[in-house]
Structure formats: C-alpha cells, structure tokens
Amino acid sequence: MAEGQDKKSATAPSCCCSPVVETPVSVPGIGVSSGNIGFGPWVVGHITTAAGEIPVVSTALESADRRGAYKARWGIGRMNYRVQPGLYAVGRPTAKSQVFVSANYKMSFDHLRSRLGGSDAWLLVLDTRGINVWCAAGKGTFGTDELVKRVIGCRLNEIVSHRRLIVPQLGAPGIAAHTVKERTGFRVVYGPVRAADLAAFLAAGFKATPEMRRVTFNFFDRIALVPNELVHNLKYPLPAAACFLVFSGFGPGVYAWERVVSFGLVNALLVLAVYLAGSIIPAALLPWLPGRAFAVKGAWFGLVCALILGVAAAGEPGVFRNTLAGLSWFLMIPAATSFIAMNFTGCSTYTSLSGVQREMRVAVPVQAGVAVAGLGLWTAGLFI
Amino acid sequence: MPQLKYLPNVSTLQLDRGKCNGCGICLQVCPHAVFVFEAKKAAITDRDACMECGACAGNCPQGALSVRAGVGCAYAIILARLRGTEPDCGCGDSQTCC
Structure with a gap:
C-alpha cells in the first residue's frame, strides 16, 4: 500500500480538479481526450458554481456504456476504462445537495450515476488509475490523501454549505474518516456497499441496514468475474497445450507426426478443456464444492473430471496412448484445477491474506508434486 | 445455499x-x-x-x-514471492489485474 501511495505522489498531476481545471469546459460530448480518459456523451451540460463550471452527467446508461462494461468484463481495454477525476453534477444540485464520492473506473462511476436518477447531487471522482473503489481502497489510491486533495482542489467548501461526504463503504479500507475530518472539515459518512441501496440509505436518514453493509459473493457476482479470468490467464494453458501437442510426437523409434495429430491433438484439447472447465465451474459451484480452501474445492472438481474422463476413455480404448498416459491425467487434472481455483481467491470477496498464505503453504507443494508425478507418468507413457 | x-x-x-x-x-x-x-x-x-x-x-x-491488512489473492502472493515484495493488488500500473 505504501508503495502505491509513493507511486501516486510521484506521478499525480499537480492540479486536483480535472474536469474544471484540466479540460476545457466547452467540449462536452467530444468523447476522448489523451490517454482515452475524458468526457463522453454522458456529459449533458454544465452548471456554474462558485468554484467554476462543473459538467452535468446523465443518470441513464446508454448502449455505449453497457457495451463498454461488457468489454471491460472480458478484459478489453479494461485498464483504460476511465473517466476524468474531479467534480461532476447530476440534476441541478445546489449548495445543500449531497456529495457522493467514487472512483474513476468508468464502471464504478456508471454504477453510481445510474442510481441517482431524479436526484440533484454532486459526484466527486477520485483518481484511482481506473481501478474500482474496493481494489483501489486496498491499494490506497482510493485513499485519504487523494480524497483530501480533491476536496480542497475542487473547492468543495465553496460549492456546498454542508460538510458531509458520502463515501461507498467499500472505500473504507483506504480512508481514515477521522483524518479526512481533521484535514478538510468534511465528515465522511459511509454509504451502503451497493449503489442500488443508495436511495433506501438516503431515505432512512443515512442509515444502512445490516444487509446493506454486507458484501455478497452470489452466483452472478462470481460468474461476472469469470470472463476476465479466462482472458487474463490464457497465457498459461496455450503454451502448455502446444507442449503436449509437440511432445506427443516422441515415442519408440523416430518422431512421428501421426502421433502428434492423434494423441497430441487429444492431449492439447484436453488441456484447453480443463482450463475452461476449471475456470468456470468451480467459480459457479463455489459454495457447494467440499472444503473451505479454494485449492481443495478445485482439487475435488478435478478428481470428478478425471473420473468422468476415465469412464469415457474406458469405452474408447486408443484415445490415450496407453494406461500410463491415461493415468497421468488423473494426477495432472486435479493439480491444474486446484491451482486455477486457488487463484480465484483474488476474485473472491471473503478471503484474507493470512488465509490464502496458510492455504498456499500446503497446497502449492502438493499441487507441484502431483503435477510433476503426472508429467513423469505421461513422459514414461511415451516410451512404452 | x-x-x-x-x-x-x-x-x-x-x-x-x-x-x-x-x-x-x-x-x-x-x-x-x-x-x-x-x-x-x-x-x-x-x-x-x-x-x-x-x-x-x-x-x-x-x-x-x-x-495485518492485505489482499487474499493467491496470484498477488505468487507475484510478491517472485519479486521479493509484499503482496498487494498492484500487478503494476500498466498490467491487467484488479
């Protein structure tokens, strides 16, 4: 976290309130400025305040916003899916309107503004390098220093008469509310985890129910993360599949292309199938797989896959080169799915650093040992 | 569930x-x-x-x-081990991560 903060102070622009200061206000709708960060068609006007002109943004998401979110879920341009940090308005806010704080990841910004339809409010967008609120809070970029800098830089004390900032609860790991109060005079009120609960939170007089304060990790939460995992990790199974393809040509006698196109192809496709299944199904079935450690959940899934494969292969002798090669997959598949599932800890909303370290101390040596044993069997199977 | x-x-x-x-x-x-x-x-x-x-x-x-605050992310822990740093969400400012 300290490292992230150092980096931030080294590269952050000296100005604090980008929509007002950095970008000419007469250009709503031009879309993109340098580095793909900028205003889009969602800027629908401007409002004049004591501290300058502030862009007014739409609270309705357009098809372009939805398309952008979909692409980001697949990892396309995800690290550059940003809006300019600074102050924005929705509706016609006054000095008494609430101030909502968000991150400059466009999906975070869109979540917030789409839930503010019909209200008049200010949106203070922090520079989190295009990272969502929770992850940025963990890194410290959604943090006390950045929040204080924006509040002062945007001259928020001249724009609103109250002294209240509504910060998403998941921003709390990066923010020290009492320090923000000391340094700016603004009181941080932690809003609900989900922007969808904002209306109820406001209606209840800034009170969140216990449910609003709890992070979930339901089926749809988990499935939404799978595409990015698939794309992000593809660099591992592709070379592995290529290796199985190429090495399948070895065997008694000379290197044989026939073996590559028969056994090799089956092996390479199996690697890709295990990667796909191992990335999707344990994520989907997480609560129902036995064990608490993700590596254990993944290993169970891999064992079931290997059993199904074994039953299928028993009816099709010749799919694998020999029994040894077939048996090797009983080791390699669970090792692989265990490793893939273990890496899903980073996507989850409830694993701790200490817990993952504990899990890895046991799981990694076991995964490595089993995988090496499987590779050994597979290699031995080439030559009998 | x-x-x-x-x-x-x-x-x-x-x-x-x-x-x-x-x-x-x-x-x-x-x-x-x-x-x-x-x-x-x-x-x-x-x-x-x-x-x-x-x-x-x-x-x-x-x-x-x-x-001891940190990220419960195996990938971050592996990267930290390889780089000799503390595990954090920073896969690097330019890389694709969370």
Missing part, C-alpha cells in the same frame, strides 16, 4: 476494548459483520469472517484495532 466461509483461526485482527470509545465506525465499515456492540463497546463476534481488508483499523479514531 451453503454459507461461504474461509479458513478458521487465521485472521490477525485484534481489538483492544480498553481503548474503544464505542463510536461504532468499525461496525459500519466491516463488510462481513465481524463486530457487534457489547456493553456500549465494540466486540468481535465472528473473527473467522474477517478478510483483513483493514477498513476497521484504518477508521478507528482510538487506534483500538489492529490487523
């Missing part, structure tokens, strides 16, 4: 009730309902639910809470 629970007895979360002034901000910021009020002060009711995000400790004005 079965409740998702992670490993027991691993969290580094500590609460010094002697320092607690009962402001209740830890109850507000905790995403896993680890805390409850007991005799007008915070108390830990479910330490095993703690994900060590650090929100409670960072927001406690009394310094009554401590936790």
Whole structure:
C-alpha cells in the first residue's frame, strides 16, 4: 500500500480538479481526450458554481456504456476504462445537495450515476488509475490523501454549505474518516456497499441496514468475474497445450507426426478443456464444492473430471496412448484445477491474506508434486 | 445455499476494548459483520469472517484495532514471492489485474 501511495505522489498531476481545471469546459460530448480518459456523451451540460463550471452527467446508461462494461468484463481495454477525476453534477444540485464520492473506473462511476436518477447531487471522482473503489481502497489510491486533495482542489467548501461526504463503504479500507475530518472539515459518512441501496440509505436518514453493509459473493457476482479470468490467464494453458501437442510426437523409434495429430491433438484439447472447465465451474459451484480452501474445492472438481474422463476413455480404448498416459491425467487434472481455483481467491470477496498464505503453504507443494508425478507418468507413457 | 466461509483461526485482527470509545465506525465499515456492540463497546463476534481488508483499523479514531491488512489473492502472493515484495493488488500500473 505504501508503495502505491509513493507511486501516486510521484506521478499525480499537480492540479486536483480535472474536469474544471484540466479540460476545457466547452467540449462536452467530444468523447476522448489523451490517454482515452475524458468526457463522453454522458456529459449533458454544465452548471456554474462558485468554484467554476462543473459538467452535468446523465443518470441513464446508454448502449455505449453497457457495451463498454461488457468489454471491460472480458478484459478489453479494461485498464483504460476511465473517466476524468474531479467534480461532476447530476440534476441541478445546489449548495445543500449531497456529495457522493467514487472512483474513476468508468464502471464504478456508471454504477453510481445510474442510481441517482431524479436526484440533484454532486459526484466527486477520485483518481484511482481506473481501478474500482474496493481494489483501489486496498491499494490506497482510493485513499485519504487523494480524497483530501480533491476536496480542497475542487473547492468543495465553496460549492456546498454542508460538510458531509458520502463515501461507498467499500472505500473504507483506504480512508481514515477521522483524518479526512481533521484535514478538510468534511465528515465522511459511509454509504451502503451497493449503489442500488443508495436511495433506501438516503431515505432512512443515512442509515444502512445490516444487509446493506454486507458484501455478497452470489452466483452472478462470481460468474461476472469469470470472463476476465479466462482472458487474463490464457497465457498459461496455450503454451502448455502446444507442449503436449509437440511432445506427443516422441515415442519408440523416430518422431512421428501421426502421433502428434492423434494423441497430441487429444492431449492439447484436453488441456484447453480443463482450463475452461476449471475456470468456470468451480467459480459457479463455489459454495457447494467440499472444503473451505479454494485449492481443495478445485482439487475435488478435478478428481470428478478425471473420473468422468476415465469412464469415457474406458469405452474408447486408443484415445490415450496407453494406461500410463491415461493415468497421468488423473494426477495432472486435479493439480491444474486446484491451482486455477486457488487463484480465484483474488476474485473472491471473503478471503484474507493470512488465509490464502496458510492455504498456499500446503497446497502449492502438493499441487507441484502431483503435477510433476503426472508429467513423469505421461513422459514414461511415451516410451512404452 | 451453503454459507461461504474461509479458513478458521487465521485472521490477525485484534481489538483492544480498553481503548474503544464505542463510536461504532468499525461496525459500519466491516463488510462481513465481524463486530457487534457489547456493553456500549465494540466486540468481535465472528473473527473467522474477517478478510483483513483493514477498513476497521484504518477508521478507528482510538487506534483500538489492529490487523495485518492485505489482499487474499493467491496470484498477488505468487507475484510478491517472485519479486521479493509484499503482496498487494498492484500487478503494476500498466498490467491487467484488479
């Protein structure tokens, strides 16, 4: 976290309130400025305040916003899916309107503004390098220093008469509310985890129910993360599949292309199938797989896959080169799915650093040992 | 649906009730309902639910809470081991990660 903060102070622009200061206000709708960060068609006007002109943004998401979110879920341009940090308005806010704080990841910004339809409010967008609120809070970029800098830089004390900032609860790991109060005079009120609960939170007089304060990790939460995992990790199974393809040509006698196109192809496709299944199904079935450690959940899934494969292969002798090669997959598949599932800890909303370290101390040596044993069997199977 | 629970007895979360002034901000910021009020002060009711995000400790004005905050991410831990750094979410500013 300290490292992230150092980096931030080294590269952050000296100005604090980008929509007002950095970008000419007469250009709503031009879309993109340098580095793909900028205003889009969602800027629908401007409002004049004591501290300058502030862009007014739409609270309705357009098809372009939805398309952008979909692409980001697949990892396309995800690290550059940003809006300019600074102050924005929705509706016609006054000095008494609430101030909502968000991150400059466009999906975070869109979540917030789409839930503010019909209200008049200010949106203070922090520079989190295009990272969502929770992850940025963990890194410290959604943090006390950045929040204080924006509040002062945007001259928020001249724009609103109250002294209240509504910060998403998941921003709390990066923010020290009492320090923000000391340094700016603004009181941080932690809003609900989900922007969808904002209306109820406001209606209840800034009170969140216990449910609003709890992070979930339901089926749809988990499935939404799978595409990015698939794309992000593809660099591992592709070379592995290529290796199985190429090495399948070895065997008694000379290197044989026939073996590559028969056994090799089956092996390479199996690697890709295990990667796909191992990335999707344990994520989907997480609560129902036995064990608490993700590596254990993944290993169970891999064992079931290997059993199904074994039953299928028993009816099709010749799919694998020999029994040894077939048996090797009983080791390699669970090792692989265990490793893939273990890496899903980073996507989850409830694993701790200490817990993952504990899990890895046991799981990694076991995964490595089993995988090496499987590779050994597979290699031995080439030559009998 | 079965409740998702992670490993027991691993969290580094500590609460010094002697320092607690009962402001209740830890109850507000905790995403896993680890805390409850007991005799007008915070108390830990479910330490095993703690994900060590650090929100409670960072927001406690009394310094009554401590936790080794970090990311529960195997990928970050592997990267940190390879680079000899502390595990954090920073896969690098330019790379694709969370």
